Amino acid sequence: MTTETSPTLYLRLRKRINIKPGQTVTLGLAARLFAGNPVLERRLQQLVLYKHRQKDGNRVVIDLLQIVQKIRGATPQIEVETFGDPQVLVIVSDTPPKPRMLVLIIAWLLLFFGAGLAIMNFHTDVSMKEVHQRITEMITGDKNEHPLWLQIPYSFGIGIGMVVFFNHLFRKRFNEEPSPLEVELYMYEENVNEYVIAEEMSKTSEREEQGQSR
Template sequence: MATNIVYLRMKKKITVVPLAKIVLKDVALLTTNVPEKEEIENIQLYHLKKEDNEYVVIDSFIIIKYLNQLFKDVEFQLIGLTETIIQVKEKNKKRSILFICLVWLILFIGTAMTIMNFHYDVSMQEVQQKLHYILTGERTHSPLWIQIPYSLGLGIGMILFLNHWFKTKINEEPSPLEVEIYNYQKKIDDYISYYENDLNDEHKHI
């Protein structure tokens, strides 16, 4: 029976460049006092190929099976996740200012059209005119003292809702948008883990 124990905790997801060599410490965290720790951490598990898809999944069962073959006197115990998703991605290229401005302009126009169409549907201008008449007893086509603070409030409300001012977060609480993005990414990862486990075939392993 093995007297030395190595605890493994698989990472949920990592991103690497094409044709990268994957070693154990890339996909798992190790804790142990065995002298072979550094050697174990740097064991190559897989070498990405040109034919590999954008996602590759490494299963902990195959890793432990391989490690048991190499280290007979060491016991490997898994803690937490059972697999790691490897995303193959080219290095990020610097976005051009022109591209950023174009995207910003499209989003700005789309958002403005959405807000204006909503206000038209609910007859917002008529509501503000009636509110002005109730408060002042006078009729006017453009009650600016209501419309201007209302417009500023829309912008401030969106900043508070998204919890961001450019790259700065207002507080540590995640915004509803960040929560939705997280849930969306989690569903994608679950789908990939279920359908794209390319390393489950024995001939593709180590």
């Protein structure tokens, strides 16, 4: 039971943080916290959780139990209430990665022509030209080999539909709803983070077991 002599710290770990080689990770960097006492809160924000070493590599996982041990070691009387993820992934990088324009241009060209070929192959498979000819014949009564009055707006409609679907036109965003591509990228990043955390935790457990066996 919490009393005046045992303050409560509310803690939510961040999913992922970025540091430079040799940098120190403090509690304020790794988590959002609220203690109700500004002085205690500022002191806990400066609590050192981890200092990067070269042998640790460029990915490190800090577990919630390690953080709670550090907090209780610095402030034994405090009660810790945690929310959210049980680990924080630390990415170590000297400089943030810069976009490579040549790779971007090549990828854009591949996607552009690949999407165009996919649409054309689909139209060939479903005999879209014959369908347009049949629709024209049903409406006008005349058979037309090239019903441009139907094919031209249909082509524009495909482009407009793709713009609306992805919710972007260059840097212009139509509304706040995330596009399917943004959702997929988010899910990919979440899966990568979960995999890296599981892999790092497995390596840590193996090292601890080897240390105990010795």
